[in-house]
Amino acid sequence: MAEDEKITEACRLLEEAKNVVVFTGAGISAESGIPTFRGKDGMWEKYRAEDLATPYAFENDPKKVWEWYDWRRQKIQEGGPNPAHLTIAKMEKNFPNFSVITQNVDGLHRKAGSKNIIELHGNIWRVRCLEEQKIFEFLEVPLSEIPPKCKCGSLIRPDVVWFGEAMPQKEISQAFLLSEECDSMLVVGTSVLVQPAASLPFSAKTNGASIIEINLAATPVSSIANVSIFGKAGEILPEIFQRLEQCLSDGM
Numbered sequence: 001m002a003e004d005e006k007i008t009e010a011c012r013l014l015e016e017a018k019n020v021v022v023f024t025g026a027g028i029s030a031e032s033g034i035p036t037f038r039g040k041d042g043m044w045e046k047y048r049a050e051d052l053a054t055p056y057a058f059e060n061d062p063k064k065v066w067e068w069y070d071w072r073r074q075k076i077q078e079g080g081p082n083p084a085h086l087t088i089a090k091m092e093k094n095f096p097n098f099s100v101i102t103q104n105v106d107g108l109h110r111k112a113g114s115k116n117i118i119e120l121h122g123n124i125w126r127v128r129c130l131e132e133q134k135i136f137e138f139l140e141v142p143l144s145e146i147p148p149k150c151k152c153g154s155l156i157r158p159d160v161v162w163f164g165e166a167m168p169q170k171e172i173s174q175a176f177l178l179s180e181e182c183d184s185m186l187v188v189g190t191s192v193l194v195q196p197a198a199s200l201p202f203s204a205k206t207n208g209a210s211i212i213e214i215n216l217a218a219t220p221v222s223s224i225a226n227v228s229i230f231g232k233a234g235e236i237l238p239e240i241f242q243r244l245e246q247c248l249s250d251g252m
């Protein structure tokens with residue numbers, strides 16, 4: 001199928017849908033200048049996850065871990081939401097039920113204006129005090145002190161899910177429920193390799209949803225997708241939205 005036909009097909013599937021889930025990964029933020037994890041320029045090519053994104057790494061060297069998070073927070077703030085995030089936020093009003101399930105910790109869906117967001121891997125703008133276990137927003141960027149401390153004097157850590165840690169139970173249950181109930185799922189900018197999040201599109205498909213994939217390259221989801229559109233999310237999503245708005249206003 002040519003790209004234009006694929007976009008037409010994606011719009012047709014979305015027009016039929018009342019419950020829509022958008023499932024996103026690092027690729028959606030790539031055009032904001034935030035590196036993805038895998039692939040040629042991916043962060044896991046340059047850094048070892050074991051040194052930066054595990055409870056052991058933090059215990060061993062909180063300064064090193066926080067330097068990496070401070071750098072990522074600066075990149076996110078500089079980049080801000082891109083046309084892909086902004087389009088998803090605009091799409092919300094076209095459907096009775098519309099949710100975003102993201103593996104990203106950058107908070108850019110919220111910044112773009114999306115309302116129903118499930119963050120499966122936490123949020124880089126939230127921290128947890130190691131002593132009191134309280135969780136709070138922490139927006140200082142760049143950090144004035146590394147590693148930063150809580151008012152109580154104890155270390156704080158980013159409120160994100162590290163390797164070897166459990167996913168937030170409420171979020172993962174909600175994500176599976178939404179995936180089982182949706183009519184259509186857009187899978188955007190994820191390599192669909194990290195479980196349990198990687199099971200969500202398969203769960204949606206098994207329960208009858210159509211799958212529309214947007215990625216630079218094929219992923220494990222491509223084999224079950226109704227349509228896989230290969231290209232940049234920041235270019236393809238606005239095209240789909242423009243076409244969708246046109247169809248809806250024509251009453252087609």
Ligand code: OAD
Pocket residue numbers: 024025026027028030031036037038039042053103104121161162163188189190191192193194214215216217219231232233234
């Ligand atoms: P990955 O880095 O594994 O995959 C990014 C995907 O985005 C790839 O499939 C790219 O082809 C695609 N991509 C890149 N640029 C794109 C663009 N402009 N438009 C569309 N697609 C693009 O990121 P995730 O799948 O999110 O977990 O990785 C999942 C988890 O693995 C992350 O949440 C993180 C990581 O280790 C934790 O930190 C727990």
